[in-house]
Amino acid sequence: MKTRIGILGYGNLGKGTEIAVAAAEDMELAVVFTRRDPATVKILTDGVPVVKADEMAAWADKIDVLILCGGSATDLPVQTPQCAALFNVIDSFDTHARIPEHFANVDQAAKENGHVAMISVGWDPGLFSLNRVYANAILPDGKDYTFWGKGVSQGHSDAVRRIPGVKNAKQYTIPVEKALEAVRNGEDPELTTRDKHLRECFVVLQDGADAAAVEKQIKEMPNYFADYNTIVHFIDEDEFKANHSGMAHGGFVFRSGKTGINKENKHIIEYRLTLDSNPEFTTSVLVAYARAVKRMYDEGQRGCKTVLDVPPAYLCTQSGDELRAHFL
């Protein structure tokens, strides 16, 4: 029997999850829950109901894992504990600083109601976290580096759009090649914020806006841009639509560590992602871990879990024998 998946929220993540579930031979999409009027939500899969989120409780026995596709700022802190009372769930909560609090809330709800609830699954947190943990366990004496990009920062794009005179804007975070090379060469550099990432903005102005004033406001904006080297391009709406509607992203996790009697040997571990679609890759990770949620639930595990708790084999459709023969 296939694992029955539910989706809550049908934006970019919801759609990505739907596509990834369709590509998984051991899963089937059972239902999409939405806070919108279901009649206005057109999904890609034929024959799957779109249901008002209020009516989720009626589905408690009809799905094996609910994949939460809301945002980390306001949706998931409320939704994940609520839904963990009804279902096994998985989310991509990515506010690093609030993970311990989110974990505690979700853990309580999941344990009280006998479910498995996995949080913070994606690539950062998620695959990047895995790489930090593996690399730190293997090289206890070392230095960590994480770089993001090239990719769109939604928060920084929003900040630019709020400047008077700006009609539309996209901000790319770009790792500085020189810094990457220094880390890769084992130089263990001390890197400031400015050394690590560039910020590049593509801005469409409103008619009559003062380009120089906008550029100054961007570059001097505290927290968002003041500590970085920032490049600002002014473009027209057509170019914006043609070249800046993608959702590419990626990044790098490095650990540089030493071994030997006199710490004379250096080792560099590098993990790199280059992603055409941030939401589709994130949901591909979510769907693989939804498989693990089902398996851990079937084994009798309960409570909140993260990627750090999951044996890699649990992400796979293949048996242990197959994995050892073909992948080990």
Added chain:
Amino acid sequence: MKTRIGILGYGNLGKGTEIAVAAAEDMELAVVFTRRDPATVKILTDGVPVVKADEMAAWADKIDVLILCGGSATDLPVQTPQCAALFNVIDSFDTHARIPEHFANVDQAAKENGHVAMISVGWDPGLFSLNRVYANAILPDGKDYTFWGKGVSQGHSDAVRRIPGVKNAKQYTIPVEKALEAVRNGEDPELTTRDKHLRECFVVLQDGADAAAVEKQIKEMPNYFADYNTIVHFIDEDEFKANHSGMAHGGFVFRSGKTGINKENKHIIEYRLTLDSNPEFTTSVLVAYARAVKRMYDEGQRGCKTVLDVPPAYLCTQSGDELRAHFL
């Protein structure tokens, strides 16, 4: 109480294990077993006994995990099942084709005697296997590439040394930069053996040997060199000792996969290791997984395991709370 570690075999891997155990605050070296005369084996750690391998059985209750540091060709197929009858064990068995057979033998011995026995731990098999499994689970529609080097191949160095007229030789396996770039750019190239790796040999000749004849024999050697582009350098003994006694190695694991309704989005996952000392890095991995062996044993797990069965958190000294707060 610290985890008590035993080592069987005191070559490069044994010494690397000793150094990694000394760097682990939660472990202590209890004993080194050797097949040599213990009086001839001088280890780095004060106060730790070196004991004849025949006398291992007397140590059954005195160590928590035995780390096997023998070779895959003849030592481990015999030693790992034997030792799994006495101890929890871990090895770095790396003959990929024989892993299923080794697993079955070790699993039986470990289960019959109530131990956990982990096999094939290191970087390939090991960390590279993990990356192949994670990446395949996340991107089911894609292509895998593994490259090795730049690093010394012991087997190829031995093959060159067996040629008449050769006094000493070292062979480096080198990934072809053009092939790496094509994979990294998402071109999904079809690569032949020759496309992926170069072989570079540094050879010291015996007095009066015919360099041209030796070079021809190397380049035409079936299986080892005939299918590759091979570069041969003749050097003298002093240069050999000065520049070719290192044990650096490394490599790359890539997966290139597609997502999207029309498979229109490409994603590249790259994992790269650059290692000054192959044995010291391998044993750093072994020691981290020895921590997991102890934890799985304490939980009541039994039988043969691989890296695919281990939750990443089990490699760490930190608690779940600490890991979530600092690494997730």
